[in-house]
Amino acid sequence: MGNSNIKNKNKFRNKNKSQNKNKNKNKNKNKNKNINKKKEKKLTSKLSLMKKKSVNDVKSKPKNKKEKKQKSMNNMEQGFENDKQFFDLDTNNLALGSDQFLRNILSHEQPEDSKKRMEFRILFLGCAEAGKSTIIKNLKNLSMTKFSNEEKIEFRDAIRNLIFNNIQNLLLGSKYQLQLEFSSSLEELFLEFNKISPNEKLRNSHWNLIQKIWETDLIKQVYQKREEFSKSEYQITDSIEIFLDQIRKIKQPEFLPSTEEIIHCYLPTKFIMLEELVFDNIVLRIHDLPGDRKGRKQWPSVYDDIQVIAFVVALNEYDMSLRESKGENRLRDSLNEFSNICSSPWFSNTKIILIFNKTDLFKTKLQKKKLKSCFPEYNGDNSYQDAFEFIKSKFLHESIIGQYDKNRINIYLSNATDINSVSTNFNRITNKIFDK
Numbered sequence: 001m002g003n004s005n006i007k008n009k010n011k012f013r014n015k016n017k018s019q020n021k022n023k024n025k026n027k028n029k030n031k032n033k034n035i036n037k038k039k040e041k042k043l044t045s046k047l048s049l050m051k052k053k054s055v056n057d058v059k060s061k062p063k064n065k066k067e068k069k070q071k072s073m074n075n076m077e078q079g080f081e082n083d084k085q086f087f088d089l090d091t092n093n094l095a096l097g098s099d100q101f102l103r104n105i106l107s108h109e110q111p112e113d114s115k116k117r118m119e120f121r122i123l124f125l126g127c128a129e130a131g132k133s134t135i136i137k138n139l140k141n142l143s144m145t146k147f148s149n150e151e152k153i154e155f156r157d158a159i160r161n162l163i164f165n166n167i168q169n170l171l172l173g174s175k176y177q178l179q180l181e182f183s184s185s186l187e188e189l190f191l192e193f194n195k196i197s198p199n200e201k202l203r204n205s206h207w208n209l210i211q212k213i214w215e216t217d218l219i220k221q222v223y224q225k226r227e228e229f230s231k232s233e234y235q236i237t238d239s240i241e242i243f244l245d246q247i248r249k250i251k252q253p254e255f256l257p258s259t260e261e262i263i264h265c266y267l268p269t270k271f272i273m274l275e276e277l278v279f280d281n282i283v284l285r286i287h288d289l290p291g292d293r294k295g296r297k298q299w300p301s302v303y304d305d306i307q308v309i310a311f312v313v314a315l316n317e318y319d320m321s322l323r324e325s326k327g328e329n330r331l332r333d334s335l336n337e338f339s340n341i342c343s344s345p346w347f348s349n350t351k352i353i354l355i356f357n358k359t360d361l362f363k364t365k366l367q368k369k370k371l372k373s374c375f376p377e378y379n380g381d382n383s384y385q386d387a388f389e390f391i392k393s394k395f396l397h398e399s400i401i402g403q404y405d406k407n408r409i410n411i412y413l414s415n416a417t418d419i420n421s422v423s424t425n426f427n428r429i430t431n432k433i434f435d436k
């Protein structure tokens with residue numbers, strides 16, 4: 001079977017298994033959304049009244065971007081001087097959910113009646129694979145809302161698809177991009193693998209084959225240098241190793257993923273998803289949005305009445321291309337989107353939480369790939385701290401250009417897959433907030 005046939009097969013697998021389920025899920029979520037909307041009207045909280053007012057105010061503002069830019073460029077130097085006052089890498093190296101996360105969401109709104117539930121609408125924005133859904137899954141795990149059996153089944157199927165797709169990318173990337181010569185036994189496995197038809201349910205024999213491929217020295221070696229696929233169609237999903245190492249368990253018919261496995265699983269968000277998470281007297285109504293270019297067109301439909309934006313950036317994407325547009329750098333794309341958000345009149349009064357995610361992968365990548373090779377304007381020493389400061393300043397620069405008050409941006413560093421640190425820290429905060 002030729003290369004392009006395999007790729008079509010791959011797309012077909014993803015579409016059928018994850019998107020349809022997403023669609024169904026979306027229908028249910030929409031139902032919930034309507035119920036929640038009714039509830040929300042009844043509550044008529046002070047908070048939403050305030051927000052509506054501010055959105056209307058903002059809408060009537062002139063939208064002269066040129067003028068805005070010029071004015072902000074004049075203030076830029078002074079703005080950067082203030083950076084140090086609100087962020088320092090050593091003291092604020094916070095895992096998500098640590099000391100400030102909820103506090104920052106809550107800081108300017110305290111309930112008049114402490115028994116009254118406070119509701120916050122949060123948008124999670126950022127490019128594909130930044131880690132938006134992973135962070136939301138973490139928050140869900142820490143809230144009173146748990147993963148349903150239906151969701152676990154959905155993630156189980158997604159994990160199996162991920163294994164198949166990534167093994168396929170490793171094989172095709174080795175053969176066609178790196179042009180490695182396969183041993184006769186690997187070649188045989190490759191030919192067998194290619195016989196699996198698009199819509200076929202994977203049987204035990206298929207799983208044995210996939211396992212054998214993963215265990216070959218060549219495929220393992222290629223996995224270790226997967227950065228070589230960063231700009232190609234054979235990109236490897238972050239965190240896939242934990243699944244590839246457990247094929248024996250995952251192939252079992254009775255397998256259902258643990259919370260940790262769910263958090264590591266990449267199931268691309270294709271439609272706007274609403275998660276309602278309850279933490280004692282706080283309800284976070286979180287919109288998880290698709291991050292790929294096509295999906296981003298849906299973003300404006302939920303811009304109204306938002307209290308907080310969580311903008312997620314994957315730090316390790318500095319050398320990667322968009323899957324949907326091979327020539328375009330992911331980090332630059334993310335900067336562009338952030339710039340749009342900061343200059344949007346919709347969000348002049350919205351709080352922004354800027355989450356620099358995937359710190360673990362960023363540290364590892366810096367050892368292999370110079371930041372300067374992707375961002376020629378960078379002249380630092382390529383250390384974690386220096387490289388991070390450079391990327392952070394690029395984002396803050398966009399906020400200044402967009403005339404967004406950067407002192408209202410709260411910055412976090414996170415490794416969203418480190419479930420233990422997230423939960424320990426989060427418990428600490430909730431205890432503080434609710435005086436437990």
Ligand SMILES: Nc1nc2c(ncn2[C@@H]2O[C@H](COP(=O)(O)OP(=O)(O)OP(=O)(O)O)[C@@H](O)[C@H]2O)c(=O)[nH]1
Nearest residue numbers: 128129130131132133134264266269291358415416
């Ligand atoms: N190692 C590591 N992997 C991460 C981290 N955050 C997310 N991931 C992995 O990155 C992949 C993508 O994460 P998602 O949260 O689904 O990305 P997303 O931003 O929701 O992407 P879209 O839904 O396509 O917009 C998943 O495989 C996650 O397990 C992190 O901090 N470290």
Ligand SMILES: [Mg+2]
Nearest residue numbers: 132133268269
């Ligand atoms: Mg997502």
